[in-house]
Amino acid sequence: MNAHGITIKEIANLLEISSTTVSRVLAGHARKYRISQKTEELVRETANKYNFQPNQVAQQLRLKRTNTIGLIIPDISNPFFANLARMAEQELRNKGKMILLCNTNDSTELEKETLSLITGRQVDGLLIAPVGQQGEHFKMMKGTPIVFIDRYFRELSIPYVSTHNENGAYQASKYLIKKGHTHIACIQGLMHTISNQDRVNGFLRATAEFHLPEEQVNLLGDNFSIENGYKSAKILLEQEDPPTAIFALNNQIAIGVLLAAKDLGKVIPDDFSLISFDEQPYFQLTSPPITTISQPIAQIGIEAVKMLFKLIDNEKVENQLISPELIERQSVKAI
Amino acid sequence: MNAHGITIKEIANLLEISSTTVSRVLAGHARKYRISQKTEELVRETANKYNFQPNQVAQQLRLKRTNTIGLIIPDISNPFFANLARMAEQELRNKGKMILLCNTNDSTELEKETLSLITGRQVDGLLIAPVGQQGEHFKMMKGTPIVFIDRYFRELSIPYVSTHNENGAYQASKYLIKKGHTHIACIQGLMHTISNQDRVNGFLRATAEFHLPEEQVNLLGDNFSIENGYKSAKILLEQEDPPTAIFALNNQIAIGVLLAAKDLGKVIPDDFSLISFDEQPYFQLTSPPITTISQPIAQIGIEAVKMLFKLIDNEKVENQLISPELIERQSVKAI
DNA sequence: ATGAAAGCGCTAACAC
């Protein structure tokens, strides 16, 4: 009996029976193999007495199943991914799986490295929010079930579940237009990411559909950061004919806009209106509370896990884009 | 060559050499065992060609080391724990370990269950933020190195690294007093948790040290939730002689206070001052920005990992309480 | 109703 507890073999020796029998009892197969009452009890007692825990590493090797799912995300300290992780963990726990957590820090290099580290660990499947620039390295993963979450690659055949970003951005833009805004600026994030592209597309579809004059539709920015939001908002608000509304493509950008407004002495929504992608708990605490497009995080988590299990069971799956919801607060004024 | 890639034995068969030699080369021991240049190259080539990844489950079983650390926390969607997880993951990755993530949802029941699930997985060590009510079940974990983070048990001999809560609360209270406040209310969280007890002690030490009249020192609340903050703040602000300053013992409580103030039309810091434990990014965006006691999350993560490695190496460790820092903003007025 | 033996993929002690 080593540091990790007693083994099946040791129990067998103690009782002078075979390890096969012990294994059968402890695996709950006593009935199936018609093990005698007496033997069964004896085994159970001894196991309890020594607090037996099956060595899962041995099981994993033998059964070629680890009951482990890799969760590869850019950054667990981003509330969006943290919430996703929580949902996924809950769902997976119910199905007897545990999560191996890996941050990629938004680096494709780290993502590649992580991928090879984690395949060695024989995970049963992978939930990945890819960094997004380039997805060639995922092609090496044939054989491991993968579901992409939040971001994905159109050209890869790996299934995904994500927010319907185009639709969300369209909703937000249409909302501004319906409130009477005709001069709208959109501050975007990283341009080559699919979420940014889709959001921009939704924005442009709405402005086109309602025939906003082209020179009154601004698109600027290049990064999902507070700095970019701050910088871009300053440019916008300091120009001679500033937009009456700003659409921030994520919560970090919105924070930047808020800080810029504060610095310039601009009051929301009197001086300009603001709407943001990414619901965050603090958006109801700012003044004014910010109207947002809320991503369906819980649903994404639940659906992604469901999909992964189908994949593991060799069933067919279909990509899912879940439409987000507009949460109306006080940062948009009708004009 | 199954779904998970080629094995050492298969490479050996292919090259008609022994698996020992292959293992040695691939483990980087070619030099040590004076394997011939030619053999080494051959092995390397074949391994690359078939994209060999050592089966870590087999390694783990053989070496009785999983290079896996369990991280057991109440809730990954709480930014405090998410940030802690991020730091820990980073540190552990540098040392070749991965994290198995488990949420306990603040339930001692789930915590117990998790503990036995995870011991079967033969983790090399455990980083635990215990739920806190009761710690008897940790005594069963003899043999597995454990470091408690954030919360701990005085009566258990398991080492911990945490915020110096008493000191932080003392700093906050003293700050209020130095600003001229003599009528101060403290809204506390779960009373049996050690963090709450320590924070309350710090508060009481300061008020005693500066001889605040007893009837002007209020302590109320019973929970680390927004609701409790809201409810308690309402009680305080509606009484005929309300306190001039409120000390919220965590960020959730502070949010509740903010919401209550809004509902009652009270303006901070004109109507009352507010200081809160737990720095959060959105506290600089509220109006006014909130003065907080910022917990040393990064340090806790780094130190906890360091400590865990010492434990694994059978070295002595010493408990650590790291003092938090006061971040001054505009929610406290001098009177 | 129970057991012997093989094997999951890897490493290491001990040969030669």
Add this chain to the structure above:
DNA sequence: GTGTTAGCGCTTTCAT
């Protein structure tokens, strides 16, 4: 320089 062999702890086929 390389190979043989045993074994980590478990499950399972095949016997009896």
